[in-house]
Structure formats: C-alpha cells, structure tokens
Amino acid sequence: DKDELIVPKDFPELKNDTFLRAARGEEVEHVPVWCMRQAGRYLPEFREARAGKDFFETCRSPEACCELTLQPLRRFPFDASIIFSDILVVPQAMGMDVQMCPGKGPIFPEPLKEPDDLQRLRPKVDVAAELGYVFKAITLTRHKLEGKVPLLGFTGAPWTLMSYMIEGGGSTTHSKAKRWLYRHPEASHKLLRQLTDVIVEYLLGQVKAGAQALQVFESHTGCLGPAEFKEFSLPYLRDIARRVKDKLKESGLDNVPMIVFAKDGHYGLEELSQSHYEVVGLDWTIDPRSARERTGGKVCLQGNMDPCALYATKDRISEIVKKMVEGFGTKGYIANLGHGVYPDMDPECVGAFVDAVHTHSRQLINR
Template sequence: MIKNDLYLKALRGETVERPPVWMMRQAGRFLPEFRELRDKYDFFTRCRTPELASEITMMPIRRYPLDAAILFSDILVVPQAMGMDFQMVEGTGPWLETPIRTPEQVKNIIVPDVDDTLGYVFDAIELTLQKLDNDIPLIGFAGSPWTILCYCIEGGGSKTFDIAKAFCFQHPEAAHELLQKITDTTIAYLKRKVEKGVSAVQVFDSWGGMLSPEDYQVYSWRYINQIVEALSPLTHVIAFGKGCWFALEEMTLSKVSALGLDWTIRPEYARSLTNHTMTLQGNFDPARLHSSPETIRKMVHEMISRFGKDRYIVNLGHGILPNIPLENAEAFIRAVVDWKPN
C-alpha cells in the first residue's frame, strides 16, 4: 500500500484534500547533485546503469515533498533497443549518425525482445521501488511513436521536423510500418514496467504539435491510442501532447486516465474541451519558474483555483529548465503542498 496516494487518487478521479504535484524532468539538470554525476558519467551510461538511474530518480524526492517519482531514463532507449545507435552530444542533444531516409531501412528495423535490450530499465525500477519504500508512486514513461519517428528520420532535434514529415508524406506505407514497429516495442516495454511495479505510465508526444489536426490523427494519435488500449487494463495511462490542444476532445473519448497540458491553453478551455470529466495535468510555463518565489506561489494558487482541486495534477507544461534556481522549484512544489481551499 502506497502511503501517499494523492497522485493515484487524482488519476482515479477521486476527491482529494489538495491536488498532487510533480514536475516533468524533476530529476534533471537543475539539481547540483545531478550535475555532479553528469560530470562523471555520460548521459546514456547514467540511463543504462540501474544504480545511477535509481539514484538520479531519488534526488528530487530527497530534496522536495513531491507526490510522485518518475524513473530517470530517456525516450530514445526504445529506438536504441530497435537497433538505432542514438548518442547524446553535448551542446547538440540527440544524434543519430545514420538516420532513416528510405523505406528499405525501415524493413531492417527490428522489434526487439525488451527483456534482452532494456533489462537495465527494469532493474532500475526494482532498485528505485526499494528506495521509495511505498512512500509515493513511481511513474514509468515512453515517447510517443510519432515523436520517436521524428528523431529516427531527422537524425536529431529540429524546430520543424520537415525531413520526418516529408518522409511520411512521400512514403506513407514505410512511415506506418515504422510507427507500428515503434508502437509494438513501446507496448511491450511499458507492460514490463508495469509488471516490475510502476504505478502509472506517461506517453510523451513532444512533437505532436508539429502536425496538422488531420495528420495528427493519422500519424500520432492512432498509435498512442494503441498504447492506451493495451496498457489501460493494467495501469493508469497519461497522454501528454505538447502543442496538441486541438486533439483534447478526441483524447477524452479514449481510455486514458489523464491528459497532460502545455502552457498554451487556458484551464477553463481545457476543461471545456475535455467535457469536465477528465483528470488534467499541467500547465505552468517552465520559464515562469524564473519569477520570484512569491509570484510563483501566487500563480500556482491561481492555477489550482482555475482548474479546481479535483481531477487535477499540478505540473509544468513541459520539462523544468536547467537554469531554474532551487528555491524557485521549491516554491512551486510547496505552493501546492501548502494549498488550502478558500
């Protein structure tokens, strides 16, 4: 039995005394203890070493009164397991030396045995659960198939992902074949995470907003929904689509437990689009954590007031930025923990 189950209550739509709080990328570069490890080990060594991944997961939990932990990893471990040699290049970000540019390359992409290729993630879950000692839930995650495809075809980050989109529109059959392979791998990966003990899984569709509403249904949501259909009988599934407010009505009809929001939509409009029935998560602008602690507290309380305390999980609208002062992150979290209804 998890002692602090606020997060799970919110996912179940139950009445809570206050909304739960956690932050995307909370085990990240803004923490000095994280930067110490970063200086000793490269990025994917940290991901692939269960002891390091577990330790990084716990760093923000030891520092702040958060209501959930999220396992330290990366969305690109999935395409790595499928045979794509992604690197993390300092100052550049994700990098794939030989990106997918032809349908023939798609044929060679494998759907791996996740136990063989991603066992280190599952080992990290076991270590982390021991350290958490049932205090708070642990969240597992994966990237959406569309977001993974973007990196696989583009070969790295992009402001527009034009190369990835062009591939899909020029070679739709190959694009769907690749998306399905990513989907099948992701479902197996997340199912194993649930078997290992995570309490919920989140699907990050970081680049869904690059697509038109029509293309989003074709190239992104249909594959996310396959993941939701496969995982929802086993655990809570949260779908977070950055820039995807246009799809909220469609998403609400699915079996997701919650929908994540970025900072570009008003709480009232998000509630309206989701028929006032969905647990929502977000949507504080990460850059707003550069405001004073007093301003942050005021804005968080206003955000809770606008969303309502029930069916709501306080979070950022995307990952926390690396240059956020520790006291500002704490102000964000404590504003929720100390919140009282008027």
Template sequence: MWIMRQAGRYLPQYHEVKAGKDFFETCRDAEIASEITIQPIDHFDGLIDAAIIFSDILVIPQAMGMEVEMIDKAGPHFVDPLRTPEDLKKLTQDVDVLKELDWAFKAITLTRKKLNGRVPLFGFCGAPWTLMAYMIEGGGSKMFRFAKEWIYKYPEASHELLQRITDVAVEFLAQQVVAGAQILQVFESWGGELGPAEFNEFALPYLRQIPAKLRPRLQELNITEDIPITVFAKGSWYALEDLAESGYNTVSLDWLHDPAQAVNIVNGRVNLQGNIDPGVMYGSHDVITKKVEKMIAGFGGGKQGYIINFGHGTSPFMDPENIRHFLKECHRIGSA
C-alpha cells in the same frame, strides 16, 4: 503533484552523481538511475507526490537497433537516421524488449524497493510520432524536413514505422509495470509539429492503440490492478477533445491551454495534469505565487481530478529554490 524532468540537470546533486559519465551510461546503471530518480523526492521532501524513473524516451529506437548518442549541450544524435523507406530494413524485425531494455526494468525494480512506498513510481515511453520524428531527423529539429517528407511522400512506410514503434512501446510499458512502475505516462513531445488533420492520421490512432492494447497485455502478465495512464501531447491543443476519448486516465496539458477551457472541454471524462509555463520559474517568488493561484483556480481549485505539474519539463538553468517555492505555494493554495 510532480513535475516533468524533476530528476536531472537543474539539481546540483545530479551532476555530482553523474560525474562526467555518458548520459545513456547513467540511465543503464540501475544504482545511479535510482539515486537520480529519488534525488528530487529527498530534495523537496514532502512536496512531491510521485517519482519518475530517470531514463529517456529514445530507448525504444535503441531497442529497435538504432545507435543514439547524447551530445553534451547539443542533445540526442542518431548515428544513422532513417531517410527513406528502404532504411526500415536497418531496424530489428522482432524486438526482444525484455532483453534489449533489461537495464530499464532493473532500475525500476531497484527504485521501487528504495522508495518503499514513500511515493508511487512513474514509468514512461515516447509516443510513436515523436519517436518516428527523432528516428528520421536524427535528432531534434526546428523544420522537421525529413519527418514531414516521410508523412507526405511515404505515408504507407510512415504507418508501417509508427505501428512497429507502437508495438514495442506497448510491450515496454507493460514490462515496466511488471518491474514495479505504478503509473505510466506517454510523451508525444512533437505532437504540435502536426496540424489537426495530420495529428488525426499519424499520431492519434497510435496513441489510442497504446491503452487499448496495454490493458489486455497487463492481464496476460497477471497484473490485476488498474494502472493509471497519462498522455502528454505537447502543442496539440486542438486534440484535447479526442485525447479525452482515447482511453487514458489523465491528459497532461502544456501552457498553451487555458485551464478553465480545458476543464469545460473534458467535462469530467478524464483527469487533467499541468500546466504552468516552466519559464515562470525564472520569475520572482511573487510572480510564481500569482501564476500558481491563477492556474489552480482555472482548474477548479485543484480539489478533484487534477494533478499539478509543469506544462513541460525543467531546464538546467532553473533555480531549485524557485521550484521549491512553486511546490510550497501549490500545497498552500491547493489545500486552502
């Protein structure tokens, strides 16, 4: 059991450590990033079973040569987004992942040492379609006007960009394992912005490439243990059958899925993770308990092949004590 965005803005101690520093500056400081990563493990002592390194999915576009700012209360902003295929020339052709993301690997290594076996450590990356959408839109979006223009007007350039992102993502994940990450998750956060046919063309092939290329790359890097990989494609409920056959060990579900139906669809082929609506944390303790009971029952009682999680990440407005109640109830109900 762990929760997406468990390290960050909803915890008061996060703001004390960040102390007005720029978001990406915080990520690049190994000492601070490791402290923030471990904060929820300490705050909810004994209730969380994994740490996830404090970082961001947009570090891959940065490594590819794009300038990204994190604007307070507004989110990420790309200074010069890609708007036409001609803009692909702005990207670094051969990305030196070890050099460009050296700070990320240092943070993972330091955090792994600090954890000292207490819980395993997740590494992660953004998925190709999601990163492409950010790189083209220039930030978050409600309409995805420019990203949709690319896939429908410039499909060849779109596939070129997706492949370049995929190649960097594979190397980034591999080097995270070398640095000390023990589990990996791939975040297709904007998957639900694609219909089934478009998902099959512009998301799924690249999601499949990641585990297919990562495992032999890890062998080249003398990593002999099997590293579990999770995929999270938010909003892509229609793709569950395909995702269960895509080479991942676990498929993480958002709250659009009915757990019992998801269990039937995957039929034991992969583990499942999820999927309570994070908004439940705004409810009373009684409501949280009832939702936890229903969720765990839907996943078959949580005894095997299931990782408890939110259906997306925490928000800065959540009460940590409600999250504590959620975690305690998951332990109580899941072990009953």
C-alpha cells in the same frame, strides 16, 4: 540484501497515494504535484552524479537511475517520482545508434532516410533483453522509494520517436520526418506500427517491474496539423493505451493510470480526452478553464504552468499557481509544469512551486 531489491515483489507499502487518487478522480486533501524533468541538471547533486559519465551509460545503470530518481524527492515534497531514463532507449532497442552530445542533445549518426532503411531495424525486438536494464532500475527504485510516493514509468510515443529516427536529432521544422508522412504514408504507418508494438511490450514490462503509473510523451505533436495528428499520432496513442490495459487484465495485473502528454496538441484535446487515458497532460498554451470545458470533466488533467514562470520571484510563482489551481479546480487535477524544468532554473523556485500547489489547493479544498 541487494539481490532482493531487483525482484519485483514485496514492495514497501505506499504511504502517499494522493497522485493515484487524483488520477482516478477521487477526493484528495491537496492537489498532487510533480515536475517533468524533476531529476535534472538544475540540481547540483544531479550534475555531480552525472559528471564525466556518458548519458546512455548512466541510463543502463540501475543504481545510477535509482539515485537520480530519488534526488529531487530528498529536497521537495513531490507527490510522484518518475524513473530516470530517456525516450530514445526505444530506438536503441530497435537497433539504432543514438549518442547524447553534451550541449547539443541527442544525435543519430545514421538516421532513417528512405523507406528501404526500415530494413536496418530489428524485425523482432526482444524487449526484456534490450530494455531489461530499465525494468531493473524501476524495481530497484520502487524498493528504495520505501513507499514514499508512486513511481511513474514512461515512453516516447510513436510519432515523436519516428521523428527523431528520421531527423537524426533535434529539429525545429521536423521537415525530414514530415516528408515521410506526405511522401511515404505507408512506410510511415509501418514504422509507427513497429514502434507501437515495442512500446506496448515496454510499458507492460515497466508495470511488471513495479511502475505504478505510465506517461506517454508525444513531444512533437506541435508540428502536426489536426489531420496529420488524426492519421499518424492519435490512432497509435489509442492503440497503446488499449493494448496495455487489455494485457494487464489478461495477466491478472491491476490497472495503472496512464497519462498522455501531447505537447502543443491543443487542437486534439477533445480526442485525447477520449483515448483510454485516465490523465491528459497539458502544455502552458492551454487555458485551464477552457481545457476543463473541452474535456467535460471526464478525465483528470495534468499541468500546465509555463516552466519559465519559475524565473519569477517566489511570491509571483505563488500567485500564478493560485490562478492555475483555481482554473483547473482541485478534483481530477495533478499539478505539473507545461514541459520540463530547464537546467538554469533555481531549485528554490521549484520548491516554491511545489509548496504553492499544496498550500493553495488545501485552502480551496477546506473552504
């Protein structure tokens, strides 16, 4: 019955908990694997389902989000699913207009220019009212997954969202947003705090709706230096994890593993591994063995094959995966790409990646 599928209870029993065990550092039979952007334009069925429809309209349809989330799982034996949505739904909830222009990416017609523009943001965001469509999508998908694999929720991190809200779209230098950090540090902290408050409520709502793990995307870490990272990114990442975990406890809900993915933030690896996240996601610029040494085996690591390695032959992909798994080791490790799958990639190569992780890790574990 359709109405029952939007009630967040009586979910089907989880059949494959490999991802959750790895996140907690427990024994596994194989290394779990999923891919960022596993639901995406590299799949013909995704392009067909998305054709002619506005991106954010699609995000607002729980049925469409559910279908797009399930598509990659029909093809590949991934060990986790991630809800189809976008990080930019949070700035929308705060009152900003965001459009997705095909071929161009996200555009904010009226970005924040000066600190006075903060007044344009909703002072108090009703997260359930503004983002309830994401919660519905999560609940529906959790039912329709039939316990196959866990469902991840996600959010953009404060700095990454702040940079979009000021840049108004993609940027290579992020100089408009970084100008705020150097020229308007107080206004920057005010905006980052406002984002953090919304994000904490948003993540809690996702868990209440049925998300079994959460990933926080700090995609724009790479344009910050270590000092700016320590002042404008790390404290908010920490605050998010601590507050989500405290509030879950207060509400009598079970803890869920949280993943922090600070892309190109290799300088912050030690600190990220001590920031209340169970899992640290890595991009491909970090060597697996050195990441292990630097994090002292305290956290689970996730990543980090260069997505462009999916352009290689299947045999070569298998060799690259073998080295990666040997480098990270099979315990406390979740295999993934170092960033999302690109639209022009061959689905068969994604399949080869998943199979290689399973095959090589089984061999290493049974050795």
